[in-house]
Amino acid sequence: MSDLNKIQKEAVLTAQVLIQDYFQKNSVQEDSFKPISITTESKCSGWAASTVHSITIGLKAIAEQNTNKTIRIKEFDEELAPDIQGFLIEYETCATVYVNRALNFCWRRFIVAKELSHLLMNKMEFNLRLQDMNEIKTLLSVLLSPSMTPSTKAQISEYMAYFGALELLLPKQYIDNRLLARDAEKIADLVRSPVQAATLRKQQVDVFSELYNSFPIDLSRMNNLFNQ
Amino acid sequence: MENTLNDFLGSDPKDSAVDIKLSIENNRSTPEELLSQVKRVIDADKNNILTDFIDY
Numbered sequence: 001m002s003d004l005n006k007i008q009k010e011a012v013l014t015a016q017v018l019i020q021d022y023f024q025k026n027s028v029q030e031d032s033f034k035p036i037s038i039t040t041e042s043k044c045s046g047w048a049a050s051t052v053h054s055i056t057i058g059l060k061a062i063a064e065q066n067t068n069k070t071i072r073i074k075e076f077d078e079e080l081a082p083d084i085q086g087f088l089i090e091y092e093t094c095a096t097v098y099v100n101r102a103l104n105f106c107w108r109r110f111i112v113a114k115e116l117s118h119l120l121m122n123k124m125e126f127n128l129r130l131q132d133m134n135e136i137k138t139l140l141s142v143l144l145s146p147s148m149t150p151s152t153k154a155q156i157s158e159y160m161a162y163f164g165a166l167e168l169l170l171p172k173q174y175i176d177n178r179l180l181a182r183d184a185e186k187i188a189d190l191v192r193s194p195v196q197a198a199t200l201r202k203q204q205v206d207v208f209s210e211l212y213n214s215f216p217i218d219l220s221r222m223n224n225l226f227n228q
Numbered sequence: 229m230e231n232t233l234n235d236f237l238g239s240d241p242k243d244s245a246v247d248i249k250l251s252i253e254n255n256r257s258t259p260e261e262l263l264s265q266v267k268r269v270i271d272a273d274k275n276n277i278l279t280d281f282i283d284y
Contacts, residue, residue: 037283038281038283039281039282039283040283058283072280073280073281074273074278074279074280074281075278075279075280075281076269076272076273076278077272080265080268080269080272081265081266081268081269082253082265083252083253083254083256083257083261083262083265084250084251084252084253084262084265084266084269085251085252085253086250086251087248087249087250087251087266087269088247088248088249088250089237089245089247089248089270090245090246090247090248090249091239091243091244091245091246092243092244092246093243094243096273097281098269098273098278099281100253101279108281109283111251112281114251115249115251118247118249122247128247129246129247130233130247130248131232131233131234131244131245131246131247132231132232132233133230133231133232133233133235133236136233136248136259136263137259137260137263140250140252140259140262140263141259143250143252143255144252144255144257144258144259144262145255146255157249158249158250161249
């Protein structure tokens with residue numbers, strides 16, 4: 001299995017383990033298509049009120065349990081970092097996800113989900129982490145240049161985290177209940193994801209099916225993968 | 229000279245920074261400019277002027 005395939009599988013697998021926990025702990029119906037909650041603060045109204053009040057533990061809290069790290073999620077003004085949608089800084093005992101407030105709500109959710117996916121993948125494989133500033137600058141050069149091909153695991157993981165984010169917000173459980181039978185705009189409205197994410201998820205249905213088929217049959221035992 | 233992420237961020241040595249991952253808005257920037265923007269956000273966080281992300 002190539003590094004790309006391996007890391008892609010890890011991105012989706014680690015996300016699905018989190019989602020299984022989320023569905024079980026919140027007693028979510030798999031055909032409800034309700035937005036997957038990242039946080040569970042109750043400062044909401046309107047359409048969100050009935051949804052969030054039924055969720056007792058969001059993805060952030062479950063990720064904290066799985067990674068054994070305190071996770072903060074902060075928003076920044078666009079004027080501080082106009083060229084950045086979001087970023088993750090992981091420390092030995094904690095992690096902070098930063099997201100650009102100028103993004104619309106659905107994009108902020110997707111970017112946060114993508115950074116959480118990085119955290120989950122890092123727990124599985126330490127080679128995905130970067131601490132050397134020269135390597136970090138090389139990674140940024142790859143991200144900034146469409147002509148450069150990601151070659152290291154850390155570089156590949158930058159792209160594969162998007163697959164993890166897709167699994168977190170448009171999970172297998174909803175796909176199995178025919179969420180994708182709708183058009184992308186309707187899907188995005190239901191699950192509160194960007195329309196582009198819903199479109200990509202529809203386009204990648206075969207890729208995800210192949211990944212799901214390669215998972216261990218008993219995913220409940222896979223929670224141990226976070227205890228390595 | 230900043231050799232490590234920890235040096236760059238000026239993190240507490242008792243809790244070292246072990247990784248950074250970025251989602252980039254546009255590709256017209258440079259690595260140095262992006263890192264400069266990261267530092268501005270980190271400094272704003274240290275000064276408690278960022279807000280919490282709330283899902284709803």
